[in-house]
Amino acid sequence: MTFEDPILQLISDEAGKCINCGFCESVCPTFPAVGFNSIYGARGRVDLGNYLLREISEKGKIELRFSDSFYSCLSCNACLQVCPAGVNAGRVSELSRTVIANLDYFNEQNEQQIAKMIVSVTMKYMNPLGVREKCSKWAQDLHFEDGSRTLFYTGNMFQLMPYSTSLGRMKKLLGKKLSQRFAGFISKHPSLIKVAGLSLDKKMKSYMETELRNIVTLLESSGISFSYLGKDEPYPGTFLYDLGYEKEFSEYANRVYSLLKAKGIERLIVADPHTYDLLTSKYPKYVRGFDLEVLYYLDILDTKKFKKSDASTTLHEPCLLTRGGKINNSPSRLLSNLTNLELPKMSGENTSCCGGPDELLYGEIAEKVSQNRFLQLKSVNAQKIVTACPICFANLNKSEEVIELPNLLTSLLNEN
Ligand code: SF4
Ligand code: SF4
Missing domain, CATH: 3.40.50 (Rossmann fold)
Incomplete structure (x- = not known):
């Protein structure tokens, strides 16, 4: 099948290679986790990618609700390692999420209200839960080299963990319908996230803050100095990319880049794999002229x-x-x-x-x-x-x- 839409063509190129051998199911972690239901496995996602293309080319729209299969894919790429035909079911899922996001953005029928809430709040506050200022608290009594062009960039990732642990528990408590309704409401009124009273897991908060301070200690003991943006530090936009909101991610990544450039930053020291991957592999594709040097903190430590x-x-x-x-x-x-x-x-x-x-x-x-x-x-x-x-x-x-x-x-x- 050929398509004018480049995303659909990419799905066709990827999913079209499948020879239906099923090897990918043996390594897909979500497949056993749902009792071997094939639509939550790698082969099922490739099959659904092909089905999605057929629906769009024959009916001009998607009637079957596909989103759970694609959104539950972890994008871990384990399937690609074993596929004899070189199919990346994770990539099929990512591309399909982009198709669904484009078709369903702010459509109330879409089940993925939590995804839309995250997108909406991130675009407004440059943080997926609107807690950007709170994400700087771990460093309030630390001293950094103000004005240094080398920045320690946490991307708020460690600091968000205590919230996601707690949100996961809240979602379980509310059940699927109520939490989707809550998220749908916030996605339309993102400023209300500030009064939603998000709780956090205190033990996890303490652990994550200690980890950030440990990383600072490790860098300093290697003789490395750097600045830190504190409450101005933006989230890098990982969820926007992962959830398939490509247009929003593109706009957002350019905003983050402009903010960092305006502060004179030339080099970023990053501390988690998600921010590292996003900045080294995705930003250069979406931000024209991206010229920030990205260093992974472990690579620059003095092992002596x-x-x-x-x-x-x-x-x-x-x-x-x-x-x-x-x-x-x-x-x-x-x-x-x-x-x-x-x-x-x-x-x-x-x-x-x-x-x-x-x-x-x-x-x-x-x-x-x-x-x-x-x-x-x-x-x-x-x-x-x-x-x-x-x-x-x-x-x-x-x-x-x-x-x-x-x-x-x-x-x-x-x-x-
Ligand atoms: S391993 Fe590759 S070819 Fe085999 S079913 Fe999975 S995606 Fe298709
Ligand atoms: S990328 Fe998705 S489909 Fe592939 S193994 Fe991981 S969870 Fe399964």
């Missing part, structure tokens, strides 16, 4: 500052670092140099997702995916299960031995 430990560790490698747009193996490299690292069976480019991207929209799927992954990590029997992403930590934090990498690295800093 650390002492070695006899502790046995295992590592949950983030999908976006091992299969994302820019591969970065710094977590496993550092841990294998400093500790007795044993990777789990599914590791490297075959790492298994923590379920985090489904946390807000499909909490039950996220919970089952994270439980399956936790058991894989636990079976290594290491003293520490290390995560290297705030989203992974929030999902895999199921026992005392789970620890974020900055926390472990800080404990290995030489005292002198």
Whole structure:
């Protein structure tokens, strides 16, 4: 099939290669999480991508409600690693979300009111929950080098975790219908998010704030200085891209870039895989002349500052670092140099997702995916299960031995 619309053509090019072998289902984490229902598996998503194209070309519209299948895809790209035909079911899902977002933007019939709420609030407040100012509190007594052209850019990612943990619980409590209605209302009146009284998980807040402070300590002990934007720091727009709101993401990414340039920033030090992937792989495609240097904090640490430990560790490698747009193996490299690292069976480019991207929209799927992954990590029997992403930590934090990498690295800093 050929299409004038470039997005539809991209879906056709990707899904059209499928030979229906089903290998992808063996590694798709959402497939077992929903009791092997095929529309929540990689092959099912490719089939639905082809079906979506047929509906549009034959009827000019989509009648079947596809969105849950595509929105629940974690974009983890595990399926691409095993597909003999080179099909990326995650890409089919991403593109299909873009089609659905374009057709259904602010259409009340669309079930994904939570996605629309996030888009609407992000566009208004440059933060998906309207809590941008609160996201700077972790640093209120720290001193940065004001005016430095090198910026420590958290993207608000660590700080949002305590809210998403709490929102997930609230959604479970309200049930699907009520939470969709609440989200639909906020999507039309985004300023009301400020009076919605969002609660947060205090334990998670304390852990995440400590992690950010640990990262600052690690950078400073390596002799690196930098500025921080505090309450002016914008969210990078990860959800907009992930949820398929491409037009809004494009506008938003350009706003973030202009804001950073206006402050004289030339270089960003980032601390989580999602912001790293977005800024290195997506921003250059959507922001003309994007010229900010993006550094991952682990890559610039002075390894001579650390002492070695006899502790046995295992590592949950983030999908976006091992299969994302820019591969970065710094977590496993550092841990294998400093500790007795044993990777789990599914590791490297075959790492298994923590379920985090489904946390807000499909909490039950996220919970089952994270439980399956936790058991894989636990079976290594290491003293520490290390995560290297705030989203992974929030999902895999199921026992005392789970620890974020900055926390472990800080404990290995030489005292002198
Ligand atoms: S592995 Fe590839 S070819 Fe086989 S069913 Fe999945 S997408 Fe199709
Ligand atoms: S990207 Fe991940 S969740 Fe999505 S279809 Fe592929 S394996 Fe499944």
